[in-house]
Amino acid sequence: MSQTPSEGVPLVGGRMAAGVARVGDTVRRPVCGSSDFMAALLELLEERGFSGAPRYLGRSDGADLLSFIPGEVPARFRPWSDAQVAAAARMLRAMHDATRGSVLAGRFEVVCHHDPGPNNVVFQDGVPTAFIDFAEAAPGSRLEDVAYMAWTWVVSSKQARPLRDQADQVRLLAETYGLKAAERRVLVDCILERQSRNVRFWAEIQARPATAIATPEELADRIEWSRREHAFVHAHRGIFDAALA
Numbered sequence: 032m033s034q035t036p037s038e039g040v041p042l043v044g045g046r047m048a049a050g051v052a053r054v055g056d057t058v059r060r061p062v063c064g065s066s067d068f069m070a071a072l073l074e075l076l077e078e079r080g081f082s083g084a085p086r087y088l089g090r091s092d093g094a095d096l097l098s099f100i101p102g103e104v105p106a107r108f109r110p111w112s113d114a115q116v117a118a119a120a121r122m123l124r125a126m127h128d129a130t131r132g133s134v135l136a137g138r139f140e141v142v143c144h145h146d147p148g149p150n151n152v153v154f155q156d157g158v159p160t161a162f163i164d165f166a167e168a169a170p171g172s173r174l175e176d177v178a179y180m181a182w183t184w185v186v187s188s189k190q191a192r193p194l195r196d197q198a199d200q201v202r203l204l205a206e207t208y209g210l211k212a213a214e215r216r217v218l219v220d221c222i223l224e225r226q227s228r229n230v231r232f233w234a235e236i237q238a239r240p241a242t243a244i245a246t247p248e249e250l251a252d253r254i255e256w257s258r259r260e261h262a263f264v265h266a267h268r269g270i271f272d273a274a275l276a
């Protein structure tokens with residue numbers, strides 16, 4: 032650790048926060064608009080015994096300090112095994128349960144992560160072990176996160192995994208999380224809603240004068256990808272709905 036330069040080792044691969052760096056066993060993340068909420072949430076999760084998140088260690092020199100979680104954070108979306116998807120679903124459920132009835136959840140069901148894709152999960156020996164990147168976390172409904180997880184972990188128009196197998200794995204995710212039948216019936220609508228929201232999220236960034244977050248081409252690609260995935264789910268919703276019935 033003593034060789035680590037004081038400015039730290041840049042942690043690239045994220046999509047929003049420039050300047051995330053590892054310094055020894057800590058991660059320095061530049062303070063952002065949601066830093067206070069994120070800090071309170073990480074402290075709540077620790078208090079309530081949820082181990083799948085970094086510990087909040089304080090703030091210094093314009094950065095939030097988090098514990099570094101060793102393992103791999105996948106750079107790309109790809110198919111995952113049933114065991115990996117089930118582990119992710121259990122971890123999401125445990126995170127949600129730890130926020131129920133808290134001041135942070137307010138009048139909402141839970142605090143949502145809002146970005147629980149594989150790109151924001153640390154895997155240890157291939158097992159999803161912790162969420163990172165709580166910058167978008169906010170009060171919400173559980174289905175927002177379950178739908179986003181179903182999309183980003185399982186559903187893909189590239190069909191590297193055949194459509195019917197995707198539908199079966201979405202069911203596995205929903206059952207492992209513990210959705211009730213009535214919730215499963217609206218899950219496809221929630222996926223479509225999340226995909227539309229993703230288009231709007233990136234379009235709003237695209238509409239700003241200039242951004243360091245991504246190049247214009249990358250922004251256009253993300254919007255196009257979200258639209259394409261939305262069209263795919265819409266075209267095949269019967270197969271997903273049948274699996275979730």
Ligand SMILES: Nc1ncnc2c1ncn2[C@@H]1O[C@H](COP(=O)(O)OP(=O)(O)O)[C@@H](O)[C@H]1O
Binds near residue numbers: 049165
């Ligand atoms: N607590 C942590 N433990 C281990 N790696 C981390 C941690 N926080 C961030 N990282 C690494 O830094 C990258 C960027 O951080 P992240 O919080 O996801 O920012 P972004 O908003 O840019 O996606 C992650 O993809 C991951 O590889």
Ligand SMILES: [Mg+2]
Binds near residue numbers: 045047
């Ligand atoms: Mg990230």
